Amino acid sequence: HSWLECTNYDASSTSNQEYWSAAACTGYARCGSYQQSHGFGIDTGFDYRPLLHNKPCQCSKDSPNAYSASAPMATYVPGQKVCLAYPAKNHVAAPCTNQYIPDTGVRIFRTQHPASNLTGDDPALHSWPVEYKHLNGPHQNGVVDYKGFQHCPKFCEDKGRALCSMCFNLEKDIAPGVYTFQWEWDFNSANDVYTSCWEARQFTMLTTHRRKSVIVQQMADIIQSQAMPEADNEHWWDARVKIIQEWLRANPLRIGVPEDGTIETIMQQISRGDKYVHVRVKAWNHIVTELQGIPGVCEKFATAEASPELPIELPPEKQELLQIPEDNNCDQSEQTISPLPLNTNEDPQESNVQPVSPFRGKLRPNKAKTLHHDSNPPPELQLSNQETKPKPISQMSMMERQQEWLRKKAEKAAAEKLRQQQEAEKELTFQPSLIKKQIPTKPVIEAEKAPSPPRLTRLKSAGRQRKQSSNTTKTAPATSKSSSRSLLDTVKAELAASTQPSTQLEPSSTPSITTPIIPTTSTTDPTIAYVSKALEAINNTAIISSTTPLTTASRKIGDDFHYDTTSSDTKGRYQLQDPTLFDLTSMYRKKDKYARCDGVALQMGRREDTHQEQLIAMAGALRHKVLFVLGGPGAGKGTQCAKIVAEYGFVHLSAGDLLRAERASGSENGDMIDRMIREGAIVPVKVTLDLLRKAMVDSGRDLFLIDGFPRNYDNLQGWNDEMTDVDVAGVLFYDCPEDEMEKRLLERGKTSGRTDDNIDAIRKRFTTYHESTMPIIEHFAEQNKVFHILAISTPDEVFEETKKAIEPIVQTHLVETTQRLLNAVFNNDWATYVVT
Numbered sequence: 106h107s108w109l110e111c112t113n114y115d116a117s118s119t120s121n122q123e124y125w126s127a128a129a130c131t132g133y134a135r136c137g138s139y140q141q142s143h144g145f146g147i148d149t150g151f152d153y154r155p156l157l158h159n160k161p162c163q164c165s166k167d168s169p170n171a172y173s174a175s176a177p178m179a180t181y182v183p184g185q186k187v188c189l190a191y192p193a194k195n196h197v198a199a200p201c202t203n204q205y206i207p208d209t210g211v212r213i214f215r216t217q218h219p220a221s222n223l224t225g226d227d228p229a230l231h232s233w234p235v236e237y238k239h240l241n242g243p244h245q246n247g248v249v250d251y252k253g254f255q256h257c258p259k260f261c262e263d264k265g266r267a268l269c270s271m272c273f274n275l276e277k278d279i280a281p282g283v284y285t286f287q288w289e290w291d292f293n294s295a296n297d298v299y300t301s302c303w304e305a306r307q308f309t310m311l312t313t314h315r316r317k318s319v320i321v322q323q324m325a326d327i328i329q330s331q332a333m334p335e336a337d338n339e340h341w342w343d344a345r346v347k348i349i350q351e352w353l354r355a356n357p358l359r360i361g362v363p364e365d366g367t368i369e370t371i372m373q374q375i376s377r378g379d380k381y382v383h384v385r386v387k388a389w390n391h392i393v394t395e396l397q398g399i400p401g402v403c404e405k406f407a408t409a410e411a412s413p414e415l416p417i418e419l420p421p422e423k424q425e426l427l428q429i430p431e432d433n434n435c436d437q438s439e440q441t442i443s444p445l446p447l448n449t450n451e452d453p454q455e456s457n458v459q460p461v462s463p464f465r466g467k468l469r470p471n472k473a474k475t476l477h478h479d480s481n482p483p484p485e486l487q488l489s490n491q492e493t494k495p496k497p498i499s500q501m502s503m504m505e506r507q508q509e510w511l512r513k514k515a516e517k518a519a520a521e522k523l524r525q526q527q528e529a530e531k532e533l534t535f536q537p538s539l540i541k542k543q544i545p546t547k548p549v550i551e552a553e554k555a556p557s558p559p560r561l562t563r564l565k566s567a568g569r570q571r572k573q574s575s576n577t578t579k580t581a582p583a584t585s586k587s588s589s590r591s592l593l594d595t596v597k598a599e600l601a602a603s604t605q606p607s608t609q610l611e612p613s614s615t616p617s618i619t620t621p622i623i624p625t626t627s628t629t630d631p632t633i634a635y636v637s638k639a640l641e642a643i644n645n646t647a648i649i650s651s652t653t654p655l656t657t658a659s660r661k662i663g664d665d666f667h668y669d670t671t672s673s674d675t676k677g678r679y680q681l682q683d684p685t686l687f688d689l690t691s692m693y694r695k696k697d698k699y700a701r702c703d704g705v706a707l708q709m710g711r712r713e714d715t716h717q718e719q720l721i722a723m724a725g726a727l728r729h730k731v732l733f734v735l736g737g738p739g740a741g742k743g744t745q746c747a748k749i750v751a752e753y754g755f756v757h758l759s760a761g762d763l764l765r766a767e768r769a770s771g772s773e774n775g776d777m778i779d780r781m782i783r784e785g786a787i788v789p790v791k792v793t794l795d796l797l798r799k800a801m802v803d804s805g806r807d808l809f810l811i812d813g814f815p816r817n818y819d820n821l822q823g824w825n826d827e828m829t830d831v832d833v834a835g836v837l838f839y840d841c842p843e844d845e846m847e848k849r850l851l852e853r854g855k856t857s858g859r860t861d862d863n864i865d866a867i868r869k870r871f872t873t874y875h876e877s878t879m880p881i882i883e884h885f886a887e888q889n890k891v892f893h894i895l896a897i898s899t900p901d902e903v904f905e906e907t908k909k910a911i912e913p914i915v916q917t918h919l920v921e922t923t924q925r926l927l928n929a930v931f932n933n934d935w936a937t938y939v940v941t
């Protein structure tokens with residue numbers, strides 16, 4: 106009989122509706138892997154009659170075979186038209202059969218709430234709480250109408266394996282999470298039931314900039330709402346949590362939110378409240394305390410225009426719980442808000458606890474102080490309060506509020522530092538026998554006696570030989586620099602040796618040279634001490650927050666080190682020292698033309714050395730790093746990528762360009778690619794990924810912009826399976842309204858010669874974008890990897906925003922590579938080197 110073969114089928118094109126396309130299927134029924142590997146419509150025993158087995162579904166959701174990489178779980182977007190695909194298995198009334206083929210009806214069900222984990226029983230037959238109406242309309246017995254189950258347009262071409270499909274509309278406000286669905290086909294009668302069950306993960310659409318003002322307003326409202334939940338009303342918690350989650354998703358960069366554990370505390374309190382109903386009021390009070398006073402809650406990230414015409418998207422029964430006060434200006438929150446009254450029958454252990462976060466005074470003692478808003482401040486604060494009489498926040502200007510916020514932040518940082526110091530001291534008291542390790546000095550003598558065994562696994566620059574160290578030692582060094590000079594000579598000697606034929610490079614020849622040297626500032630060797638200090642400074646800056654604004658071109662790292670984006674045409678340079686003091690002069694980002702590698706160069710040498718002699722070594726990134734570039738068609742991805750390449754030197758790989766080139770090359774996939782592009786559909790990942798991988802390898806570089814990929818779940822899955830050796834630094838998401846994109850594409854169509862820049866194909870591409878690409882962006886947003894960039898202003902203005910996202914990535918890359926090179930210097934680990 107029949108079964109669901111696909112639970113998320115792209116039926117937007119006629120060809121996909123008529124013939125099965127594996128590429129159009131991005132979700133499978135439970136335990137569908139075996140069936141999928143045999144092919145659409147092949148009998149493998151996948152049809153299932155629940156009434157014969159007393160179980161609503163053939164396999165359980167916690168079965169190890171429930172989903173696999175080749176037959177993954179579906180992912181839906183709220184409001185999506187979900188299409189299901191199944192084989193006809195001869196059961197269609199048609200001219201090639203007869204009009205009386207039975208079909209009593211199809212029903213589609215789902216569970217009420219998202220599953221907290223994928224275990225447990227399914228609802229019994231006919232007791233599923235939510236039912237959907239499919240869109241095929243009911244089949245009428247005795248009529249050849251291809252309706253209901255029988256929507257199988259090419260049935261007569263292959264009665265057994267012809268493709269049938271049916272769609273239904275998901276609710277627009279379905280909450281995120283994984284739900285279970287059931288497809289029930291009643292064949293001869295209501296007692297002749299076939300079922301297929303499946304799970305689908307439910308994404309929320311990433312909120313666009315227009316919605317942000319709404320979310321901000323909702324946040325302000327719920328923070329200020331003092332409405333007491335009725336004891337039996339379970340919606341008040343869900344409604345609030347939903348808004349907070351939406352707010353977090355809409356602000357993936359956490360703009361305006363301090364990085365002091367605020368988000369972690371909020372998340373902890375949400376899961377606490379989710380778990381224990383009786384502590385919800387208390388958990389809510391903690392959350393409110395965390396949120397109060399964060400400028401981002403109210404204004405920071407909602408720079409977009411207010412859109413009062415948009416409704417607050419809460420059902421009426423939930424809205425009443427939010428009782429918005431008359432004057433709902435969020436900026437007054439610190440003065441006016443009092444948390445919800447506590448329920449006396451709550452968590453008994455906590456009933457007398459003040460409504461501040463449980464982490465206050467423990468993990469983050471500073472925060473309790475800065476956010477304290479009781480009417481009676483603690484005694485130690487009273488005096489200063491009286492003295493300074495701070496202006497209420499509501500009366501402050503924007504600048505003043507910012508300053509106030511910064512002041513509080515600084516206060517918190519100072520308190521945290523103090524706490525850490527105290528903790529460190531405490532640790533020392535408990536470990537009195539801790540002895541500082543004696544650091545060996547650099548094994549110069551050994552190195553000179555026996556040249557290094559350079560394990561040069563990486564590329565050597567072609568056609569270049571370094572001069573022998575004798576060339577570089579001819580000028581007599583000043584006495585005060587002798588040790589650093591020895592180090593330099595050693596390094597140079599080792600590198601010179603490393604360029605000798607490999608027969609001389611027995612790995613066992615000088616094991617002592619690989620002895621790690623632990624960075625320390627206590628050493629007497631000035632170079633080592635210096636590099637150690639550099640490492641320390643760089644270590645302290647290695648994690649550069651993506652939200653850190655880069656307002657100045659030059660950034661200070663520690664006291665002595667600078668990162669300067671403008672100092673050379675290579676874009677980044679660590680000025681490690683005053684070159685008059687040491688031989689080690691600088692490290693900077695460099696493209697090695699011969700080795701075809703991006704990396705960091707270590708410049709070491711006497712000033713009398715030639716530049717080439719000074720350039721001792723270069724380390725490239727160990728792993729490739731990519732930035733995905735996504736957005737609707739015509740959002741300006743290609744335009745921005747060109748600017749990024751010009752400014753920062755990434756390699757730009759456009760999936761669309763690669764596919765078009767492949768089509769033009771006369772490859773065997775050419776026709777298929779052509780069809781997909783005209784239809785605005787997504788080419789199967791294998792084809793695209795092969796092209797991307799080849800282009801990456803051919804480029805020989807390590808920082809990539811991958812434009813227009815991953816565009817659907819199939820793309821993402823393929824990437825995750827195949828490209829485990831590549832790091833994804835983030836996603837640049839260009840967000841542009843559809844009417845603007847349409848206008849741009851029609852304009853581009855006048856000259857682009859593209860077969861898909863016409864109105865029909867553009868509309869199809871929009872559909873694909875909304876249905877298939879947005880969930881991917883949402884997926885990355887949940888991992889906090891999305892840089893949300895509004896793409897409506899001029900290309901140059903959009904680029905200014907782009908820079909803010911790119912600079913920290915470039916900077917981090919530079920820091921990491923520099924760090925690796927410095928570590929390699931300490932450890933004599935030549936394997937990481939590319940000799941220039």
Ligand SMILES: Nc1ncnc2c1ncn2[C@@H]1O[C@H](COP(=O)(O)OP(=O)(O)O)[C@@H](O)[C@H]1O
Nearest residue numbers: 738739740741742743744849853898899900903
């Ligand atoms: N910010 C912008 N404002 C106006 N037009 C733009 C902007 N960015 C790009 N364009 C134009 O819109 C069209 C589509 O841009 P393109 O970069 O090709 O988009 P995508 O790669 O996202 O499809 C091009 O003709 C481009 O010149």
Ligand SMILES: Nc1ccn([C@@H]2O[C@H](COP(=O)(O)OP(=O)(O)O)[C@@H](O)[C@H]2O)c(=O)n1
Nearest residue numbers: 738739760761781782786787788813814816
């Ligand atoms: N990962 C990708 C990217 C593009 N494509 C195809 O290439 C077409 C053009 O993509 P593109 O990125 O060049 O153009 P825009 O639609 O972004 O303007 C898409 O509509 C798809 O048909 C694909 O199949 N898979």
